[in-house]
Each structure stands twice: as C-alpha cells, then as structure tokens.
Amino acid sequence: MTYILKTTQLTKAFKGRQVVSEVNMHVKKGEIYGFLGPNGAGKTTIMKMLTNLIKPTSGEIEIFGEKLTNTSFEVLKRMGTIIEYPIFYEQLTARENLSLHCEYMGYYDNKAIDHALELVKLHNIEGKKVKDFSLGMKQRLGIARAISTKPELLVLDEPINGLDPIGIKELRDLFKILCKDYGITLLISSHILAEMEQMSDTIGIIQNGKLIKEVSMKSINGKQTEYIEVQVQNIKKALYILEQNLGIKNFRVIGEEGIRIYETTLTQQEISKAFVMNDVGIESINKKNSSLEEYFLSSMNSEEIHI
Incomplete structure (x- = not known):
C-alpha cells in the first residue's frame, strides 16, 4: 500500500x-x-x-x-x-x-x-x-x-x-x-x-x-442497512408501544420527535396501525437506508461521545 x-x-x-x-x-x-x-x-x-x-x-x-x-x-x-x-x-x-x-x-x-x-x-x-x-x-x-x-x-x-x-x-x-x-x-x-x-x-x-x-467508503456502503424513520407527536408513548406492544428493541431516538427503527420484522403499515390504534399521532413515516451520517453518529456513540 x-x-x-x-x-x-x-x-x-x-x-x-x-x-x-x-x-x-x-x-x-x-x-x-x-x-x-x-x-x-x-x-x-x-x-x-x-x-x-x-x-x-x-x-x-x-x-x-x-x-x-x-x-x-x-x-x-x-x-x-x-x-x-x-x-x-x-x-x-x-x-x-x-x-x-x-x-x-x-x-x-x-x-x-x-x-x-x-x-x-x-x-x-x-x-x-x-x-x-x-x-x-x-x-x-x-x-x-x-x-x-x-x-x-x-x-x-x-x-x-x-x-x-x-x-x-x-x-x-x-x-x-x-x-x-x-x-x-x-x-x-x-x-x-x-x-x-x-x-x-x-x-x-x-x-x-x-x-x-x-x-x-466502500466498507461503509457495504454495511448499509434499511430502517424505518417515523416522526410522532408523543414520543414517550410511541416508545412504549414499540417496546411493549410490538416487541421492538432495536431503535434510536432522533431529536424530540423522531425514531429510527432498525428491526425489519414489521412493515411500515403494521407500525403505523399500532400507533394509530393507541392514539399516537404520526407526522411522517418512511423507509430509508443508513448513510455516512448514521455511521458517523454511531462511531461517536460507540466511543461514548456526544456532540
């Protein structure tokens, strides 16, 4: 090299x-x-x-x-x-x-x-x-x-x-x-x-x-994974529904209203239905791919670093 x-x-x-x-x-x-x-x-x-x-x-x-x-x-x-x-x-x-x-x-x-x-x-x-x-x-x-x-x-x-x-x-x-x-x-x-x-x-x-x-970057791109990003009106209640009702553990809170869900066992429709049935308002829900931003933030968190 x-x-x-x-x-x-x-x-x-x-x-x-x-x-x-x-x-x-x-x-x-x-x-x-x-x-x-x-x-x-x-x-x-x-x-x-x-x-x-x-x-x-x-x-x-x-x-x-x-x-x-x-x-x-x-x-x-x-x-x-x-x-x-x-x-x-x-x-x-x-x-x-x-x-x-x-x-x-x-x-x-x-x-x-x-x-x-x-x-x-x-x-x-x-x-x-x-x-x-x-x-x-x-x-x-x-x-x-x-x-x-x-x-x-x-x-x-x-x-x-x-x-x-x-x-x-x-x-x-x-x-x-x-x-x-x-x-x-x-x-x-x-x-x-x-x-x-x-x-x-x-x-x-x-x-x-x-x-x-x-x-x-080839290595980062090779590790890309899909996730569902949802913006909700009541994030505390939404997190409770994810863990207790849907059994989802692999997620990350983004800002004050956003959640990134990395488990792929459930569809967007199933997650949306669970929120709606439990009076959790949804601003948006989309399927996305991980990016350099995700890798960057993950790297920071793995070092117990906060920015």
Whole structure:
C-alpha cells in the first residue's frame, strides 16, 4: 500500500493540555480522504502540523515517503493548502494574487494560473479586486491558489464553507476531477457529511483529538442497512408501544420527535396501525437506508461521545 501521507503517534499539547493525541493517519496516493469531526475535535491543528505551520509535541509526519522536518521545503512545494480562512491582498486582482503566490513558491507558469482560475470558474473577472469578491468567490480563489502550482497533495480545511448549494456541487465535481483526472491526492475536512459521502474514498473520524475511525467508503456502503424513520407527536408513548406492544428493541431516538427503527420484522403499515390504534399521532413515516451520517453518529456513540 502506497501512502502519500502518514502520521505516527502524532500529538500536540498546548500549555500541558493535549489537543491532538497519538493520531495514526494513513492517506493513500490518488484518493480523496474525508476528515470528519465536530468543532474543536483537532482537525485544523492536525492540518497545521501537516503543513509545518505548527510543530508536533511528539510523533512523526511522513509525506511523499520523507519525514517532515523544519527544512522540508521541497516537500512543501509539492503541496497545496487552505488552512482556515484564505487570506489575500485585497487591493489586487485574483490573477495578481496568484502570480505573487507562484513567484513566492518558485513556480513560473502563467498558463497554470489561467487553468486554475478556469477550473474554479473565476476566469471572467479581469480587473475586479479581491476586496469586491463574495465569500464564495474568495473560497474559490483559495482553491485556485492551492492548485496553481500543480501540487501532488491538496490539504483543504473546510473548503466549501460559505458556498451555496450550486457552488458546493461545483467544487465537489472539481475535487473529483482533480483526483481522478489529474492524479492529485486530497485531504479535505468538512462538517457537511452528505458531501463527504459523495466524494470521499476514505473517511477519518476524529473526536477530542483522537482518530477513532479510519475506514473506506466502500466498507461503509457495504454495511448499509434499511430502517424505518417515523416522526410522532408523543414520543414517550410511541416508545412504549414499540417496546411493549410490538416487541421492538432495536431503535434510536432522533431529536424530540423522531425514531429510527432498525428491526425489519414489521412493515411500515403494521407500525403505523399500532400507533394509530393507541392514539399516537404520526407526522411522517418512511423507509430509508443508513448513510455516512448514521455511521458517523454511531462511531461517536460507540466511543461514548456526544456532540
């Protein structure tokens, strides 16, 4: 197995408190690795260590088969990054910002700048200064800057934040193109589970600074199960009916009115009839398939974690 990025017992402590603890991450060459976790889980801290913005307290980082050190300048040239919110020279245009970045990186190819702006659909804004860009345009420009030097590895921290649904889909398609057509490996953090489900090859789930799961999306999809989701008006009474009248034990409460029933011995009609006969109002009832969201929440619960 070829790993383009690997960490071994990666740990970071601030003022004696560990915010990242013994993380062993494995990113395969040519894949999209989705990095999931709630706010404060440690995603950005790990990404900053991967890009040499902060130093680990202990542990090792290996990128392109080389140990990352203070002098790993050539390794970093082969990477493109967005960490937290992208910052630009606000009085300059998109092209001027990318030209300065490429010069700083020692990369001189104007065609690459044109291509990067075209890929993120910012190629018809000549003369417009960045200060007049929308949040979504700045996110796109950040991605254009990250890919302008034709990197082998992209590290993107919440790159679809602030985008509308159309913008999110366009960037999802772009990430797939960069990976499949250009051979770029992507490490992407996000809170949008549905997007990660559609684009990722591997999922890493982090909570409280610990990597609690690292699994392929194929494996998750292979474990998908059907369940019935019902929204009711009296959840306490509905739970009593499920357990005492119908003998159903395998279910989960979702929010204040929702129940997901994982036993398949009874049909939607049978469950609905039992509720109606016992004066439990039903808002909706549907059969669904488990998703990355289900896997994510299940993983959190298995670690006795609550978000």
